[in-house]
Amino acid sequence: MDQTVLVTGGAGFIGSHTVLELLQAGFDVIVLDNFLNSDPSVLARIKRLAQEPLSLGLSFKHFEMDVRDEAGLIEVFKAHRIAGVIHFAGLKAVAESFEQPLAYWDTNVGGTMALARVMKRFDVNHLVFSSSALVYGLPKLIPIQENSELDAVNPYGRTKLICEKFLTDVCFADSRFNVALLRYFNPVGAHSSGLLGESPNGIPNNLMPLVCQVASGERAQLSIFGDDYDTADGTCIRDYIHVMDLAQGHVLTLKSMLGLLSLPALSRLSVLNFGTGQGVSVKELVDCFEAVNRVKVPHSIAPRRDGDVPILVANPNKAFESLGWKANRNLISMCQDAWRWQQQNGLHL
Numbered sequence: 001m002d003q004t005v006l007v008t009g010g011a012g013f014i015g016s017h018t019v020l021e022l023l024q025a026g027f028d029v030i031v032l033d034n035f036l037n038s039d040p041s042v043l044a045r046i047k048r049l050a051q052e053p054l055s056l057g058l059s060f061k062h063f064e065m066d067v068r069d070e071a072g073l074i075e076v077f078k079a080h081r082i083a084g085v086i087h088f089a090g091l092k093a094v095a096e097s098f099e100q101p102l103a104y105w106d107t108n109v110g111g112t113m114a115l116a117r118v119m120k121r122f123d124v125n126h127l128v129f130s131s132s133a134l135v136y137g138l139p140k141l142i143p144i145q146e147n148s149e150l151d152a153v154n155p156y157g158r159t160k161l162i163c164e165k166f167l168t169d170v171c172f173a174d175s176r177f178n179v180a181l182l183r184y185f186n187p188v189g190a191h192s193s194g195l196l197g198e199s200p201n202g203i204p205n206n207l208m209p210l211v212c213q214v215a216s217g218e219r220a221q222l223s224i225f226g227d228d229y230d231t232a233d234g235t236c237i238r239d240y241i242h243v244m245d246l247a248q249g250h251v252l253t254l255k256s257m258l259g260l261l262s263l264p265a266l267s268r269l270s271v272l273n274f275g276t277g278q279g280v281s282v283k284e285l286v287d288c289f290e291a292v293n294r295v296k297v298p299h300s301i302a303p304r305r306d307g308d309v310p311i312l313v314a315n316p317n318k319a320f321e322s323l324g325w326k327a328n329r330n331l332i333s334m335c336q337d338a339w340r341w342q343q344q345n346g347l348h349l
């Protein structure tokens with residue numbers, strides 16, 4: 001294909017699966033990551049899984065770098081002809097964002113601004129941005145459509161919302177600049193090989209890695225944050241999406257932006273939900289995990305977590321209409337793949 005994609009945060013959970021899919025789709029890939037929340041060994045695993053496309057001469061490079069390091073970015077852009085950028089690098093934990101607003105604004109907003117400045121300087125005009133369902137705040141209607149009101153209720157969500165607004169402004173001001181704002185719901189699961197998965201540094205914040213660690217005995221029990229929400233079983237509802245479905249959605253998005261899909265290309269500024277459209281409560285996820293993997297996940301009810309939204313479920317129709325994308329993997333696969341990853345890798349790589 002002879003097109004190079006720069007992937008910031010490409011060693012992370014969603015990034016690593018997306019990089020593999022990009023290589024398998026025939027793109028050359030450059031990963032830029034400071035390994036704040038990932039391990040460099042992920043890159044060797046991607047190489048192993050992408051042996052076939054790499055043997056055909058595709059290029060796969062990486063730079064250990066902070067996305068806010070503008071001078072470093074300039075060197076990378078100078079040395080490569082980059083067709084498009086997928087920007088994953090960032091901080092993503094709701095609770096932590098209340099404690100560390102400076103770090104969240106600096107990394108998420110500062111990183112996006114540095115990247116956009118350098119992209120414009122080198123006339124690189126296709127950007128896929130990792131946004132979040134949290135930009136919908138407390139949605140009035142479920143499932144949520146892309147044109148719903150926006151109003152994040154925690155610092156992390158606010159950084160994503162302001163990045164969306166910033167990129168929209170850049171797009172309006174420059175008719176060559178194209179942006180896809182992808183609002184992910186809750187990505188979970190792992191590559192079916194068990195070689196790639198979610199491996200946060202330190203104590204995980206997200207539900208699925210915690211469920212896995214409790215099931216394996218690495219943690220004593222799971223705290224379910226609140227069972228007094230206005231939902232059928234009282235626990236929060238999310239739209240869990242398999243990370244491989246999400247990774248494939250990124251490849252389709254980029255292909256569309258580059259005019260490589262048979263469908264009409266995405267508009268210059270597009271906003272897409274990536275979810276399944278199915279709501280699953282915390283208790284339902286734990287029950288499913290226990291049943292399909294035949295393991296116990298000891299749990300107890302704890303107080304609500306600050307900044308949690310009771311229900312987030314996507315209407316994913318727009319992604320289907322514009323990209324032909326829909327989620328193909330169900331909650332059973334998500335639980336099985338996450339558990340295989342946990343069993344093969346334990347706490348850390």
Ligand code: NAD
Binds near residue numbers: 011033068092133184
């Ligand atoms: P992750 O933490 O696994 O991956 C992020 C990667 O970015 C890591 O490899 C980390 O080392 C790197 N990174 C962090 N700060 C950096 C910096 N300043 N410079 C360079 N690299 C840096 O997270 P993920 O789950 O893969 O999420 C990827 C993106 O998707 C994030 O922007 C996140 O906000 C967004 N998102 C994630 C979820 C989710 O539930 N996982 C949901 C919605 C949106």
Ligand code: UFG
Binds near residue numbers: 094187205305312
């Ligand atoms: N939960 C628990 N116990 C835990 C951890 C989580 O009960 O130990 C619950 C939470 O209260 C929430 C649900 O599990 O109801 C999911 O929580 P996560 O922390 O896994 O995910 P969030 O929905 O809070 O946020 C995630 C990502 C964000 C992303 C968002 C989009 O962390 O980056 O999904 O919906 F923006």
